[in-house]
Amino acid sequence: MFDLEDFRAETRAWLEENCPASMREPVRSEKDICWGGRNAEFKNDDQRLWLERMAEKGWTAPTWPEQYGGGGLSPEQAKVLREEMARINAREPLKSFGISMVGPAIIKWGSEELKQQHLPKICRGEIRWCQGYSEPGAGSDLAALQTKAEDKGDHYLINGQKIWTSYAHKADWIFCLVRTSWEGKKQEGITLILFDMETPGVEARPIRLISGASVFCETFFTDVKADKTQVVGEVNKGWTYAKYILTHEREMVSAIGGDASAVDALGVQSLDAVGADEQGRLDDPVLRADIARWEIDQLGFRLTLERAKDEAKAGEGVGHYSALLKYAGTELNKRRLELKVAAEGMGGLAWEGQAWKGGALAKEWLRSKANSIEGGTSEVQLGIIAKNVLGMK
Amino acid sequence: MATLVLDDEQKMLREAAMRFMAEKAPVAQLRALRDGEGDAFDAPTWAAMAEMGFPGALIPEEHGGAGFGHVAMGQIMEAGGRTLAASPLFATGVAGASAVMLAGSDAQKAELLPKIAAGELLCALAVDESVRHTGKAPATTAAPSGDGFAITGAKSNVADGSIAGLIVVSAATPDGATGLFLVEAGASGLEVEPVEMADSRATAILRFEATPARALGEVGQGAEALARLLDICNAHLAAELIGVAGKAFEDTLAYVQERRQFGVTIASFQAIQHRAAHLFGEIEQARSLVLAALSGLDEGVEGLPRLVSAAKAKAAAVADLATNEGVQLHGGVGMTDAFDIGLFMKRARPAAQLFGDERFHANRFASLSGY
Ligand SMILES: Cc1cc2nc3c(=O)[nH]c(=O)nc-3n(C[C@H](O)[C@H](O)[C@H](O)COP(=O)(O)OP(=O)(O)OC[C@H]3O[C@@H](n4cnc5c(N)ncnc54)[C@H](O)[C@@H]3O)c2cc1C
Numbered sequence: 001m002f003d004l005e006d007f008r009a010e011t012r013a014w015l016e017e018n019c020p021a022s023m024r025e026p027v028r029s030e031k032d033i034c035w036g037g038r039n040a041e042f043k044n045d046d047q048r049l050w051l052e053r054m055a056e057k058g059w060t061a062p063t064w065p066e067q068y069g070g071g072g073l074s075p076e077q078a079k080v081l082r083e084e085m086a087r088i089n090a091r092e093p094l095k096s097f098g099i100s101m102v103g104p105a106i107i108k109w110g111s112e113e114l115k116q117q118h119l120p121k122i123c124r125g126e127i128r129w130c131q132g133y134s135e136p137g138a139g140s141d142l143a144a145l146q147t148k149a150e151d152k153g154d155h156y157l158i159n160g161q162k163i164w165t166s167y168a169h170k171a172d173w174i175f176c177l178v179r180t181s182w183e184g185k186k187q188e189g190i191t192l193i194l195f196d197m198e199t200p201g202v203e204a205r206p207i208r209l210i211s212g213a214s215v216f217c218e219t220f221f222t223d224v225k226a227d228k229t230q231v232v233g234e235v236n237k238g239w240t241y242a243k244y245i246l247t248h249e250r251e252m253v254s255a256i257g258g259d260a261s262a263v264d265a266l267g268v269q270s271l272d273a274v275g276a277d278e279q280g281r282l283d284d285p286v287l288r289a290d291i292a293r294w295e296i297d298q299l300g301f302r303l304t305l306e307r308a309k310d311e312a313k314a315g316e317g318v319g320h321y322s323a324l325l326k327y328a329g330t331e332l333n334k335r336r337l338e339l340k341v342a343a344e345g346m347g348g349l350a351w352e353g354q355a356w357k358g359g360a361l362a363k364e365w366l367r368s369k370a371n372s373i374e375g376g377t378s379e380v381q382l383g384i385i386a387k388n389v390l391g392m393k
Numbered sequence: 394m395a396t397l398v399l400d401d402e403q404k405m406l407r408e409a410a411m412r413f414m415a416e417k418a419p420v421a422q423l424r425a426l427r428d429g430e431g432d433a434f435d436a437p438t439w440a441a442m443a444e445m446g447f448p449g450a451l452i453p454e455e456h457g458g459a460g461f462g463h464v465a466m467g468q469i470m471e472a473g474g475r476t477l478a479a480s481p482l483f484a485t486g487v488a489g490a491s492a493v494m495l496a497g498s499d500a501q502k503a504e505l506l507p508k509i510a511a512g513e514l515l516c517a518l519a520v521d522e523s524v525r526h527t528g529k530a531p532a533t534t535a536a537p538s539g540d541g542f543a544i545t546g547a548k549s550n551v552a553d554g555s556i557a558g559l560i561v562v563s564a565a566t567p568d569g570a571t572g573l574f575l576v577e578a579g580a581s582g583l584e585v586e587p588v589e590m591a592d593s594r595a596t597a598i599l600r601f602e603a604t605p606a607r608a609l610g611e612v613g614q615g616a617e618a619l620a621r622l623l624d625i626c627n628a629h630l631a632a633e634l635i636g637v638a639g640k641a642f643e644d645t646l647a648y649v650q651e652r653r654q655f656g657v658t659i660a661s662f663q664a665i666q667h668r669a670a671h672l673f674g675e676i677e678q679a680r681s682l683v684l685a686a687l688s689g690l691d692e693g694v695e696g697l698p699r700l701v702s703a704a705k706a707k708a709a710a711v712a713d714l715a716t717n718e719g720v721q722l723h724g725g726v727g728m729t730d731a732f733d734i735g736l737f738m739k740r741a742r743p744a745a746q747l748f749g750d751e752r753f754h755a756n757r758f759a760s761l762s763g764y
Contacts, residue, residue: 267764282764289752292759293710296682296703303681307397324674379667386666390646390673393661 007077011084018053020046024089029360030213033095036125038172054093055124061099064107068115069123079309097129097166098122100252102175102232105192105241109233118173118194130197131249132162132176132219133242140380142177143186143239147221149178149193156180156193156231158201158224166374168204168217171197175245176226181236190238195226211366212351249375250322254305254329266336267291270343287342294335301328320389327381330371337365396688397681399464406465409445410472417441418478420733423593426479433556433595434480439512448486449510452494457507463625463690467632467683474636477733477740479594481515484553487629488622489516492561495625496573496610496618505559517557518626519548519576519599520619526550526749528757530616535564535574535606542574543582543603552747554597555587561609562601563619572615573622574606581605592740624701626748628686631701631708634744635683638676638708638715641737645669645719648734652724665722672711672718679704679711699761706754709745716741 023046034047042048054060062078064070103122106114121127138145147160158178173196181189201224206214233241275283282288308321341348347356372378386392417438426432450466452458493505508514522532533546544564560576582602590596646669649660659665686704689697716738720727727734
């Protein structure tokens with residue numbers, strides 16, 4: 001048996017040696033996040049180096065099998081890696097829908113061919129993915145989706161429209177839900193298929209958000225040819241895979257409430273803007289109470305995230321906790337940004353210019369409003385908990 | 394990082410405690426005590442608890458205890474919370490045992506701990522001097538007298554104060570330090586005014602007039618021991634509150650799945666589903682905090698007082714929510730004495746108030762966090 005404490009010591013030493021100093025700073029803006037991809041934009045050499053080194057170890061996807069570019073770590077080892085990274089505030093080397101969403105489904109249901117084609121590139125951050133689920137008429141009621149895929153022998157011919165496709169304009173490939181059958185229940189005619197965003201007939205048009213940014217698109221498909229080998233698992237079984245991916249997505253989104261480096265110490269961070277009384281307490285007792293309650297809730301959430309991971313069996317994700325964590329984590333993040341904007345006063349609402357960091361906080365605050373919509377709304381999560389976890393009917 | 398998952402031994406103990414409380418100390422027993430002759434607890438049940446090792450769960454084996462530790466004791470407290478077990482377990486097995494273990498001299502430990510573990514000596518902890526816990530230094534005084542001390546002052550909110558054989562009292566020493574003192578039941582100058590609380594438990598107001606006492610351990614070191622003692626008490630009250638909240642929630646969930654209106658179960662209404670789902674999530678998150686606090690007590694973590702305050706604050710808030718939602722979702726029957734849900738509400742509040750409610754601990758958490 002490989003001793004866990006040996007692993008910790010080795011990991012600590014390796015991270016100490018290999019994690020560049022600038023990659024130990026808190027993530028301050030979208031630019032600090034490394035997305036990889038064919039047209040990867042690295043903010044600086046450190047960011048590139050950090051990705052390369054971690055990918056070399058397989059630690060961009062620590063628990064994936066080594067043969068596909070993962071780290072082959074046990075859940076216990078992966079936890080040690082997380083803890084050791086957190087200890088030095090190491091950034092995630094790569095943010096990837098490949099790792100957090102489509103990859104786990106390929107591992108679980110994909111053909112050997114698909115695994116070899118896609119997984120190593122995902123681990124190395126060479127291909128950036130987007131998620132083609134939502135449509136204008138299929139949001140919370142996702143299974144109502146209408147994008148049509150016609151069987152043309154060796155390929156499918158895809159026509160239809162997706163919406164809210166995050167980073168479709170920057171992604172290289174899409175994992176897409178299409179309708180392959182109109183018979184039976186609406187859940188039974190859905191297929192999960194992968195294709196290149198450069199395929200003729202694919203068009204992504206960015207949509208401007210209330211935060212001013214354009215992170216998602218309307219995505220149109222006109223006679224798009226997708227090779228049949230790119231179907232994940234079985235035809236018409238896509239709904240099962242889609243839900244599995246959503247579980248992983250929820251974990252990713254809920255981690256937003258658990259990122260200790262980003263969210264701890266809201267009270268202390270607010271002392272500058274709010275001021276302190278003679279005893280060093282925030283000079284607005286009501287805001288102080290609100291922040292204390294938020295910090296307590298946030299600590300409880302973070303510990304629950306950890307507990308869920310501890311309880312989860314190897315590779316099975318956080319199971320029945322996922323909807324709960326998605327709901328709680330995103331609502332907490334929204335509360336955090338409301339409190340932060342309140343603490344910063346007018347400075348928190350500045351939009352442009354030199355003063356008060358030029359509106360970064362206001363934009364982050366507005367962006368956070370999507371947390372309880374994307375990946376399934378809070379109302380939908382509460383419904384899942386009630387029905388699937390509590391058995392209410 | 395704290396240990397957040399029970400080990401096999403702790404799981405077994407948890408299950409045994411759950412079974413024990415459900416069989417030997419069910420809610421029906423609380424009702425019987427309330428409606429009976431004025432007994433504060435059921436003596437045979439207490440003896441059986443001692444047999445199980447519950448009062449000695451925190452006490453090391455060398456002093457006759459089981460040495461299970463705080464996580465394990467927390468499981469017993471939670472199990473008791475689920476059945477509203479009215480027993481001396483908290484005041485004796487948590488507060489009394491911890492006071493002696495933290496502050497007592499070797500001789501006092503050898504003398505008192507085996508009796509506590511055996512369930513023979515009931516304890517009470519007298520700290521508060523007003524209706525709310527304040528965290529302030531005591532106004533009650535301890536003056537040297539003979540080879541001991543004489544205590545003068547008044548204490549309120551003393552859980553089991555009317556039934557304890559041994560009372561641990563916080564008092565100011567002549568040089569202004571806080572000390573812990575032992576007063577025996579029936580001591581001269583001790584007046585005990587029993588107060589029955591909303592949860593039907595026995596508390597008391599104690600008045601001391603030059604009451605003879607002996608110091609618990611070294612006189613000068615009381616403040617530190619008291620702070621730690623209150624953290625221990627609060628972590629275990631939080632564990633009990635998780636039990637109260639959890640069972641109130643389960644009873645409510647069962648009720649809404651059974652009750653029909655408009656031709657369907659009321660559990661099929663989304664307004665009710667969402668409230669139940671939210672509550673479930675809150676209880677799970679409070680549980681994580683309580684586990685972290687308990688394992689922090691066992692393992693010794695940095696920032697433990699802050700963690701304990703977070704756990705108590707969240708557990709108290711969640712117990713309020715669970716019992717308020719519980720009564721509401723029961724409708725009219727929730728207001729009746731015949732249903733248990735109201736009894737859970739009546740236990741949640743005093744258990745939260747004791748040694749600081751949600752607001753007290755949120756405030757303390759903020760101060761300990763540096764703002
Ligand atoms: C920033 C962002 C990024 C996104 N990225 C992607 C992406 O990459 N790929 C992708 O496919 N999609 C993406 N989405 C889409 C997202 O998944 C959908 O917006 C979401 O599922 C909700 O669907 P909708 O917008 O149609 O809202 P609707 O379903 O119309 O919901 C409107 C309101 O009605 C409520 N509601 C709906 N049904 C119920 C019900 N049964 N019970 C109670 N209340 C209900 C909702 O909770 C919500 O409050 C993204 C969304 C956002 C905001």
